[in-house]
Amino acid sequence: MTLVLLLLLFSMLLGLWRVIKGPTLLDRLLTIQLFGSSGVAILLVLSKLLALPALLDVALLIAILAAAAPAALVQRLGKSRADTRSLGKTP
Amino acid sequence: MGLLLFDVVLCALLLTLAGAAMLSRQLVHAVTLFIAFGVMMALAWARLQAPDLALAEAAIGAGLTGALCFTALARYAGDAGYPKPKLWLPLVFVAAVSALLLYSVFQIPAQPTTELSERVAEHLAVSGVSHPVTAVLLNFRAWDTLLELLVLLLALLGARQVPSQLPLHAGWSLSVSWSRLLSPMLLLLSAYLLWRGAAAPGGAFQAGALLASGLVILRLNQQLAWLSWQNFAVRTLVLAGLIAFVMAGLASLLLPGQLVWLSWPVALAGGIILLVETFATLAIALTLALLVVGEPEQEPADA
Incomplete structure (x- = not known):
């Protein structure tokens, strides 16, 4: 089970490159989505491994917030003039 | 390894x-x-x-x-x-x-040291809830939680001194319908967290924060035109957490055998905690949401 945990975490490590390096804002936002879904998976495995069923609630919370975040973020970014440039192409 | x-x-x-x-x-x-x-x-x-x-x-x-x-x-x-x-x-x-x-x-x-957790476990039966964290937050150390609610209210009042005008843009239809689709689930999940708080991790702060993100997402997508400090009902609900807490504390003082402020009688403790937490959740959610979105520049015509 720890192997699964490690694999999931390493998939996040790969995402780290995109969230730091970019190059576009869209890459970063999508990486946050990847972090959200890998995080849910890690929490599900951890709840079995540590025998803590309450972690399932945390996974549920992250899952729904990861789905909800773009609705707030994209709304703000798409319209503010300063960021419209960096959404599409490299800064 | x-x-x-x-x-x-x-x-x-x-x-x-x-x-x-x-x-x-x-x-x-x-x-x-x-x-x-x-x-x-x-x-x-x-x-x-x-x-x-x-x-x-x-x-x-x-x-x-x-x-x-x-x-x-x-x-x-x-x-x-x-x-x-x-x-x-x-x-x-x-x-x-x-x-x-x-x-x-x-x-x-x-x-x-295990001394404190042992003492909590010892008195858990008289707290009205079965989750030790909730027992500490809403019963044994209710005074701290009351002051935390006050801190949150002060933060909102402080932020209101700064003119903060949020330019609201017409929502993209995809993001508007997505936020509408999500909001019932956010509402359900925060009610679940509030109810779970009595027996498992959860409670007013988590439920309130989740509800707040639902409110914020809808507000940023031009829904919920009523969510503003100008609205009397919103102001009342922002204060409701503190008011319910203080009223519960005062009412419990009137009961026979109660000498200490904010100590619940054993028989009613579960109900009082649920009541206080419900109002606290609403107050926290509205306070946090108002902190994030501030005041709209003008009321959007199409709500």
Whole structure:
């Protein structure tokens, strides 16, 4: 089970490159989505491994917030003039 | 061995994300890094077997903080005359806080004492709830929680002194319908967390933060035109958490055999805690949502 945990975490490590390096804002936002879904998976495995069923609630919370975040973020970014440039192409 | 590697990689990820967020040239990138940091922090709390904190961090770090920072950024971008901050002042501040934190780390005994948790377990039966964290927050140390609600209210009142006008744009139809689709689920989940709080990790703060992110998402998509400080019902509900708490404290004083302020009679404790938590959830949700979205420039015609 720890192997699964490690694999999931390493998939996040790969995402780290995109969230730091970019190059576009869209890459970063999508990486946050990847972090959200890998995080849910890690929490599900951890709840079995540590025998803590309450972690399932945390996974549920992250899952729904990861789905909800773009609705707030994209709304703000798409319209503010300063960021419209960096959404599409490299800064 | 595998778990140790997991811990090391998780710590490295956390530190890298924190460092990258601080050193990032563009504020937008710093904010996205900070949201990623919030998700990682929730995982770290989960790994430390602290589901209560993991829930709070997930609700605030992964949900609200992102919306708060992006909204602040949208206002900041419009204000070009804002002076560029100097780097050394934040650095001195961060160094001072880090030194204090390091100092406090050395105050923690190497072997954690079990005396307090034993005493909580001993009195859990008379608290009205079966989850020790909720018992401490809403019964044994209810005074602290009452003051925390007051702090939140003061934060809102302080933020209201600054003119904060949120430019509202017409929502994209996809994001509007997506937010409408999600909001019932957010509502259901926060009610679930509130109810769960009596027996398992959860409770008013987590439920309130989750509900707040639902409100913020809808508000940013031009829904919920009533969500404004001008609205009398909203102001009442913002105060309702404190009022319900104080009223419950005063009412329990009137009952025979009650001598201490904010100590619930055993038979009614469960009901009182649920009542106080329900109002606290509403108050927290509205306070946080108002803190994030502020006041609209004008009421949108199509709500």
